[in-house]
Amino acid sequence: MESFVFDHVRGVGSDSAYVALYSPVANASAIRKRIMDASKMEGEEGERERDAINFAFIDATLITSRLHLQTAIHQAILAESQNSLRTKTVHSEILFALNPTNNITEAIRRYGVSDSSRALLVVHIGPGHRSSLSETENKMKKAVEGVLKPLGELEELTDWQRIKKYHRLNTADDEDHASVNDFVISAVAMKTVMQ
């Protein structure tokens, strides 16, 4: 697990993101079902269940690079610190930032966990404390059945064809992954001022 700390957000909002890459993942459909059920549960039990899976589950094959993910997380954290979230939580805001359209359902369907997800990026955003690191790690372990991989292996998993389709990048040369990466990072960063 890695953490990104955005020093300039300290004192304004949640400044830290814990990120783990799991590949392969065995229980993707169970995770999806759990998220759906947790949102409907009431009372204390519901609170506990929602806390147990208080993560962004991102389809890792749609992330092109560490900077791509970092940019989406940063824009979500920024929106939260300004009380300008467009979705219900800072975690769903990451998925929203990743998708090039303004359709939230579509963003979650495309970039979130689906029954067929093989690799997942699990992200938790919160205030940065040493104690929350191990706690978060434990919660992730309980929620995800999969093999933990270093973030550096992200690029090997990328599904470039699908990314190009979502961003409507038809003209780009098939092997030119670097410029696709550049484009999607910029697209994520400017999401809030997209037309």
Add this chain to the structure above:
Amino acid sequence: MSASQNLIDSALFISQGAEAASIFLLPVIFSPDNDIDSIGQKVYKAQLTSNSSPILLKHRFQKQYRHPTLDASLTRSRIAGEARTLLRCLRAGVNVPGIRMVDATNGVLGIQWIEGESVRKLLPGEAEGEDNEEVDLLQEYGISIDEIMNLVGTEIAKMHKADVIHGDLTTSNMMIRPIKSSQAELILIDFGLAFQSTLTEDKAVDLYVLERAFLSTHPDSEPMFASVLAAYEQRMGNDWAAIKSRLDDVRLRGRKRSMVG
């Protein structure tokens, strides 16, 4: 206090006004086309997290002379405009800095930090008494003046093909970035005055502005600009004829169209 303001407070101040000025605080060049708006921003070098690459922050700070509501909406639309233009260029494969963060509420645009040198500093005619500096730099970057002119023409043509008009083409707004084991690349920067247009007129004026900038910053640069146009022509193909004849018109009358009629 907002997150973006904290980021600015911890950043390294670079300049007020033009984007291309280096850390040594060159005197900022005001080309005739820099309107008040492009001066009304400050530029910083910053980092979002401790192990990420540096970014360049452009802060359109609040203008006290404007009504706050108007100020907020103008700032927002200008940041949005610049970001959209950059994305349009990236989609078309034009070499421009990537976008790294946008906070339109606070007037902050973060773009990729380009390691390199502006074309202005690589060409002869900067300041007197440092004649050899450009030659050294050219050698260090492994590029000749001719190659630079070729890159300039090609990159502008790519941009115009995407119907993006830069609005402030000068040799300061082009950076040369060295690449290991390959020829250096040219990156167009500062899209603060850019807009989208399909009009031949706008493209011709864009070239005319660059021509004037060339002649006023680099003595005896007519042959240089001619090779820029040659590369531009090659890349533009069939569209060149119309732009060329319009450019000749613009040269006769200046960049502003006649207000008569």
